[in-house]
Amino acid sequence: xxxxxxxxxxxxxxxxxxxxxxxAAKAPVxxxxxxxRGAGARTPSHAHVAPPPATRPPATVDAxxxxxxxxxxxxAGVEARLAEALAHAGxxxxxxxxxxxxxxxxxxxxxDALALVERELAAANTKIVTLEGRVAQxxxxxxxxxxxxxxxxxxxxxxxxxxxTGAVSAALRRFNNACLLHGVRWVAIVGGSPAYHEVLRAGxxxxxxxxxxxxxVSRPPRFPPRTRIFVxxxxxxxxxxxxxxxxxxxxxxxxxxxxxDDVSDRIERGG
Numbered sequence: 001x002x003x004x005x006x007x008x009x010x011x012x013x014x015x016x017x018x019x020x021x022x023x024a025a026k027a028p029v030x031x032x033x034x035x036x037r038g039a040g041a042r043t044p045s046h047a048h049v050a051p052p053p054a055t056r057p058p059a060t061v062d063a064x065x066x067x068x069x070x071x072x073x074x075x076a077g078v079e080a081r082l083a084e085a086l087a088h089a090g091x092x093x094x095x096x097x098x099x100x101x102x103x104x105x106x107x108x109x110x111x112d113a114l115a116l117v118e119r120e121l122a123a124a125n126t127k128i129v130t131l132e133g134r135v136a137q138x139x140x141x142x143x144x145x146x147x148x149x150x151x152x153x154x155x156x157x158x159x160x161x162x163x164x165t166g167a168v169s170a171a172l173r174r175f176n177n178a179c180l181l182h183g184v185r186w187v188a189i190v191g192g193s194p195a196y197h198e199v200l201r202a203g204x205x206x207x208x209x210x211x212x213x214x215x216x217v218s219r220p221p222r223f224p225p226r227t228r229i230f231v232x233x234x235x236x237x238x239x240x241x242x243x244x245x246x247x248x249x250x251x252x253x254x255x256x257x258x259x260x261d262d263v264s265d266r267i268e269r270g271g
Contacts, residue, residue, distance in 0.1 A: 161195050163256060171260035172203035178267040179208045188223050190245060191215040191232030196256050213241065220244035230263050 158165050179187065188211040189200065197212045204210045211223060215237035223229065229245050231237070234254035242248075249266060253259045 158199055161193075161199065161256070163199075167257045168199065168260075169203070171257045171264070172199075174264045175260045175267075176203075176205040176208065178264045180205065182267050182270070184228055184267055185209055186224055186227035187211070188213065188227050188229045188245075188248075189232060190220075190229065190241060190248065191235045191237040192256075192259075193235060196235075199256060215241055217241055228267070230266075232259060 158168055179185070185207070186209045187204075190213040192200075192212070192215070194214070197214075200210060200212060209227075211221070211227070213220060215232075215235060217238075220241050229248035231242050231245065231248045231250045233242070233250045233252050242250075249263075251259050251262050253262055
């Protein structure tokens with residue numbers, strides 16, 4: 001670079017910020033040329049372009065390694081917590097599955113037990129129907145033969161009443177047959193003499209629950225709802241006793257034979 005070229009010196013100082021040589025200070029300083037030299041002016045070929053601004057220096061290798069170790073540590077912690085959560089979730093799901101399996105087993109056992117009970121009930125009902133049919137057959141055969149099973153002879157009791165033994169025995173057989181064939185198992189007779197009560201106790205079938213109430217009893221008893229009640233009106237009978245049974249059937253005959261025949265008629269007719 002020539003020492004006496006002020007333009008070159010100025011451009012050097014502007015570009016590099018320092019003197020061109022140690023002897024540059026002795027050169028005369030000339031003012032800088034104007035920025036614009038006109039439309040046809042040409043830029044000197046030796047003009048220097050300013051360098052780009054300085055950037056931030058990159059991180060060191062050690063700093064990068066530290067960041068990497070920190071990220072790996074955080075990732076390991078997240079993985080550990082995730083594994084623990086998955087383990088707990090798996091245990092809970094397994095426990096739930098075990099509970100559901102146990103509940104299903106209990107339901108299957110209950111269904112099997114219910115099916116067994118239903119089969120046993122069906123078999124028991126079949127046996128009951130068979131037994132009831134057999135009992136009905138036996139009762140029908142007994143009734144057709146005119147035999148009151150288990151009924152003792154009322155002959156001894158009739159000795160005190162003076163009634164015809166044959167007629168009373170026939171009336172008793174008809175009464176027993178009517179009760180057994182029509183399902184009458186509870187009968188109450190209100191009134192009648194003590195001697196007739198003895199005849200009835202001796203002659204009525206034991207399968208018929210017979211209740212006898214004297215006509216002058218102080219406190220008339222109560223009977224089960226399905227009891228057929230007959231009031232023997234033509235005998236010694238207090239009004240307080242007869243009025244205690246407002247739904248009873250009144251029989252207006254005094255003798256035991258006609259009384260039993262009338263009661264048998266009502267049972268056979270369903271009245």
